[in-house]
Amino acid sequence: MIKRKLLFIIIFALTSISINAQTDSSDEFMMPSQSFMRFNRHLVNPTMSIFNTYKSEYVAYHRNQWFEYDESPKTYMVNYSGNNYENSGYGLGIYQQEVGVWKSFGAIANYAKGVRLNNETILSLGFNMVYFNAGLNRGKIITGEADPFLDQYDNTSLLMLNPGLSLQIGKFNFGVYGDNLVDYNFNTSEMQTKFGEKTVSSHLSYIHSLENASNLFENSSLTFLARGRYIAMDDFDYSAGILYNVPRAGWAQASYSDYYGVSGGLGINISQKIAIGYNYEKGFGNAITNLGATHELFLALTLDSNEEFSAYTKKPKVDKEAEAERIKNQTLEQEEIDRFKQNIYNQTIVETNNATVKKLEEFVLNAETDNINYLLLPEKNTGIKKGYYVIATIYKEKTKATKFIAELKKKGLNKSGSFKTSGNQWNYVYIERFDSYDAAKKAYQTKFNNKYPETMWILPIL
Numbered sequence: 001m002i003k004r005k006l007l008f009i010i011i012f013a014l015t016s017i018s019i020n021a022q023t024d025s026s027d028e029f030m031m032p033s034q035s036f037m038r039f040n041r042h043l044v045n046p047t048m049s050i051f052n053t054y055k056s057e058y059v060a061y062h063r064n065q066w067f068e069y070d071e072s073p074k075t076y077m078v079n080y081s082g083n084n085y086e087n088s089g090y091g092l093g094i095y096q097q098e099v100g101v102w103k104s105f106g107a108i109a110n111y112a113k114g115v116r117l118n119n120e121t122i123l124s125l126g127f128n129m130v131y132f133n134a135g136l137n138r139g140k141i142i143t144g145e146a147d148p149f150l151d152q153y154d155n156t157s158l159l160m161l162n163p164g165l166s167l168q169i170g171k172f173n174f175g176v177y178g179d180n181l182v183d184y185n186f187n188t189s190e191m192q193t194k195f196g197e198k199t200v201s202s203h204l205s206y207i208h209s210l211e212n213a214s215n216l217f218e219n220s221s222l223t224f225l226a227r228g229r230y231i232a233m234d235d236f237d238y239s240a241g242i243l244y245n246v247p248r249a250g251w252a253q254a255s256y257s258d259y260y261g262v263s264g265g266l267g268i269n270i271s272q273k274i275a276i277g278y279n280y281e282k283g284f285g286n287a288i289t290n291l292g293a294t295h296e297l298f299l300a301l302t303l304d305s306n307e308e309f310s311a312y313t314k315k316p317k318v319d320k321e322a323e324a325e326r327i328k329n330q331t332l333e334q335e336e337i338d339r340f341k342q343n344i345y346n347q348t349i350v351e352t353n354n355a356t357v358k359k360l361e362e363f364v365l366n367a368e369t370d371n372i373n374y375l376l377l378p379e380k381n382t383g384i385k386k387g388y389y390v391i392a393t394i395y396k397e398k399t400k401a402t403k404f405i406a407e408l409k410k411k412g413l414n415k416s417g418s419f420k421t422s423g424n425q426w427n428y429v430y431i432e433r434f435d436s437y438d439a440a441k442k443a444y445q446t447k448f449n450n451k452y453p454e455t456m457w458i459l460p461i462l
Contacts, residue, residue: 031075031095032063032180034257035279037225037243038267039298040079042091044227045175045203046126047112047166049081049089055449056082060299066283068292073099083108087442088113089126098137106132114168116445119371122168124175130160157186165205173205179229201229220246250275259283260294267298275300295411296432329359347376351462359462366437372444375455384461388440389430391457392416411451427461 007396028365033043033066039059063075076217096103112126135155161182166175179199183192208222223243230236241255257263265279277298283291322451346441349360360376367374392408396402408416408431415432431452434440440458447453 003255011122011167011401030262031077032065032226033295034239034241034255034260035253035263035265037223037241037253037255037283038245038251038277039300040077040081042089042112042126042128043108043111044225045166045177045201046110046128046162046164047089047114047124048081048125048173049091049110049126050112050114050122051168052083052089053083053174055084055303056080057299057300062297063294064296064300066291066293067295071100072291073097079108088297095132096265102134103137104132104134106130110165119445123455124166124168126164127161128160128164130162131158131283132160133157153234156391158192159186161183171207171209172204176202176410178230181334191346199229199231203227216245216248216362251277253279263294266295273302275302347374348378349376350378351380358458363437363460363462367458370441371453372441375459376458377461379421381421381461384421385433386461387433387435388437389419389428389433389461390440390444390453391459392429392431392454394426394428398427401429403431409450413448413451430459433458 020361031043036044039057040061041052042361057080059077059079059081059124061075061077061079063073065073075095075097075185077095079091081089081091082088084231089110091108093108094106095108096105098104106128109129110126112124114122114124116122133155159182160180162178163181164175164177166173177200180193180343181198184190201223205223208224209355209392210217210220210222213220221244223245225243226238226240228236228238237257237259239255239257239260241253241316243251243253245251247269250266252264252266254264255262260281261283263279263281265277267275267277269275275298277300279296280300281294281296285296290390347364349357349364351357351360352437364374364376366372393404395404398418398420405416405418413431417433418427418429420427431448432443434443437458437460444456444458
């Protein structure tokens with residue numbers, strides 16, 4: 001019995017050391033996230049779920065830390081995340097962490113909300129809510145008979161609320177995150193850590209689009225991320241990483257952490273909906289150097305086809321006649337844009353009804369304040385359905401308007417159409433009609449979730 005207790009104490013001590021090295025405490029949720037540059041970015045800061053380039057995605061993740069060390073820390077996680085343009089982000093996942101004879105199982109919920117201050121600036125608030133239960137993995141402890149020594153170790157249940165905020169200015173994003181601001185322990189009915197022992201992290205990221213890249217590397221980008229963590233008002237950790245994303249092929253990344261060491265990884269977009277990734281990490285210069293390497297695996301499934309998962313395919317031969325027609329259409333569209341710049345398109349109120357005039361004046365003031373291109377009907381409305389139309393282009397010929405609408409619908413803009421006023425010679429092609437100015441403005445500013453990045457105007461019919 002004494003030998004058995006001694007053996008358990010040794011295992012317990014070694015396990016506690018490894019837990020503390022990984023998470024500072026077996027009763028805290030601390031997910032190593034220095035490699036989360038392509039997936040699971042909400043664990044770096046909860047507001048990052050807003051800026052994902054996909055609308056919905058499932059990610060399976062496994063981390064085998066310090067692989068050469070027996071009973072090394074392991075993490076298994078399945079997570080769903082999604083967003084609604086640049087307005088809100090959300091996610092839900094479950095995870096399990098194991099180290100030695102200890103095991104933690106829990107769930108993570110994410111929500112973030114963004115407010116656009118202007119065309120270049122978005123202020124976002126969000127939180128990660130974590131519930132987990134941690135304790136001895138009794139299935140790994142073999143004693144042969146009941147041991148009261150083990151009964152004194154009860155499982156711990158915690159509920160954590162980790163808030164964060166970020167400010168996006170152009171291609172820069174700065175944020176702060178309270179890793180354990182609220183950590184309620186159900187066993188003790190009190191907070192797990194005192195206010196002076198909280199952990200706060202911050203980040204600064206920058207995205208650089210490689211606009212001159214073509215063929216396989218078209219739409220590729222570089223993302224730089226720097227992070228710092230102030231742990232319990234005592235210790236400071238820092239890390240930095242770079243991600244090279246090639247939507248038609250995959251990605252490559254590298255990072256450095258002053259605690260975990262250096263890492264590098266590769267990913268492949270197998271199809272429009274499936275991607276896999278691998279990351280290798282190796283510590284150096286500290287106590288974990290001799291514990292071996294760390295391996296991470298990612299498997300992602302997206303429910304909506306989008307540019308981020310576009311598989312590279314060989315470009316078909318160009319139909320010369322079709323290409324000539326496309327260039328002709330582009331020329332006509334540019335002529336229309338030039339006409340607008342020359343003030344040919346109407347911006348003068350022609351309505352005489354006092355109530356309508358007042359509404360149009362309010363619209364013009366809002367559009368100019370929001371820096372939005374706008375048009376006004378050159379004649380009184382004689383039957384067009386009222387609303388706020390986001391105009392894509394204007395054609396004299398109906399056949400060209402019809403062809404352009406077909407192209408819009410191929411891009412998923414299925415609410416597009418056209419109208420022509422009774423006394424006007426132009427066919428107004430619109431992407432979508434909205435009941436309110438705010439809804440039209442949101443679609444305009446987000447470029448319909450980047451489905452239509454070209455010039456647009458809002459035209460009110462009131």
